[in-house]
Amino acid sequence: MSFVINLDDPPVPPEPGPADAPIAGGWFPAIDPRKIREGYRIREAVTPARLREALIAAIITVTNDLGAWQAGQDAAGHASLAAVPAPSIDGQSRLLHLYVRAVALNAKAEIVERYRDIDITGPGERRAEDLDPSVGELRRDALHAVRDILGKSRTTVELI
Template identity: 35%
Template sequence: MNSTFVANSPAQNEDTTIRNDGWWPDLDLSDFKADYRIATDNDDDRLSQVVIAAILEINSVAADWKKRQEATDLSSVPAPQIDGESEKVILYRNAVFYRAKSLLVAGRRDHDTTNSGHDRANRLDDSNDEWMRMSTDSVNNLTDRKRFDAELL
């Protein structure tokens, strides 16, 4: 008796678009995976959950700014075009994807109690902080929040 077993990789959803609320743009998981070097051990279901969580956070943070807009959707808000795309749409996508990457990094924090485990966890914390900072900067730019420098006396 001769049998052959072939292991198949987990099926990935063919439609990788995450539908937003109609005002904010839909986002594509394939863009997130390609642009942010997402590890292949993250399946589309996990990535979808993380990107949806990031969308909810960014939409909430920018809700007051959105209410002040007279446009029918984000791409209609007056803004410079970069390579044929609204600067506002680019900033929104970056804010969401940076936040999603931060959530992924935070979820990978190692619980190893060895010195090498602590070092790796500290590097992940630094990386997580950097992704969150970039997300916050993108939201601030999107919503026209001015940054300022404070000087201690």
């Protein structure tokens, strides 16, 4: 038995497995785990299945936060988030950018929280406690993206 490799043929990329497939969001846009991994620096140590699990949890969180707003937009006749009138940035609705950002940051926060060892760059360089502000900052930025979609202020002031 012999195998012949033709070096003139371009390599065929593997078909994405179920863990790499975009995650449908219904009224909200699908989330592509590969784009999130690249855009938000999620290391290869996080398996595609773990990333997908974190993204699904983040989608649930963000869609829960936007539930009443979405119902209002749907009642106004907007069939999807992409159909809601909004300024465009880089050829795409700012609302789509904000939604993807909110989902990605919530997912990354969960990954850093659950799999702390993936974000530690070298022995002794960073302790797990040092990552806590990072998780808080990720969650804060995700909340800012949701509040921007809702058109609400980012600052909450309460008198004691």
